[in-house]
Amino acid sequence: MALEWVVLGYAAGAEAVMVLLLTLPGLDPLRKGLITVTRSLLKPFLSIVPFCLFLLMDIYWKYENRPSCASDSCSPSEHLRHQKSIMKSQRNALLIASALIFYWILYSVTGLVVKMDQLNNRIQNLKKAQD
Numbered sequence: 001m002a003l004e005w006v007v008l009g010y011a012a013g014a015e016a017v018m019v020l021l022l023t024l025p026g027l028d029p030l031r032k033g034l035i036t037v038t039r040s041l042l043k044p045f046l047s048i049v050p051f052c053l054f055l056l057m058d059i060y061w062k063y064e065n066r067p068s069c070a071s072d073s074c075s076p077s078e079h080l081r082h083q084k085s086i087m088k089s090q091r092n093a094l095l096i097a098s099a100l101i102f103y104w105i106l107y108s109v110t111g112l113v114v115k116m117d118q119l120n121n122r123i124q125n126l127k128k129a130q131d
Contacts, residue, residue: 004055005092008099011048015102022109035117038110048103052096059089059096 018038021027027034062085069082 004051005095008048008051008055008095011045012095012099012102015045015099015106019102019106019109022106022113031113032117035110035113038106039114042107042110045103045106048099052100055092056096059092063089 018034018041021034022031022038066082066085069079074082
């Protein structure tokens with residue numbers, strides 16, 4: 001099951017890098033290429049949403065079927081294993097949330113950048129028409 005979390009981590013990292021590159025000032029010569037690449041990757045990255053939902057259900061199932069260690073019958077090693085399992089679940093839930101949020105931000109920022117470029121082209125065309 002660790003491979004899924006690695007894939008999700010890389011996808012969230014790629015989304016974060018693309019958002020960062022689209023929003024950094026001074027990258028105007030590269031922006032058109034970045035917009036093209038990002039727009040072409042938005043549809044494949046949409047598969048992250050059902051993937052995250054599957055992983056969230058996996059976390060929930062593991063949480064519901066986890067042996068509880070609330071009584072004094074647990075040994076220290078069992079108690080430690082229980083705490084580690086809870087920490088892993090929380091970490092994985094945070095990774096799921098960050099992947100979904102980064103996808104939403106990437107989708108929104110890409111739409112805004114495309115709209116901004118269209119408006120800039122309109123302004124340039126209107127200036128040319130006035131001259």
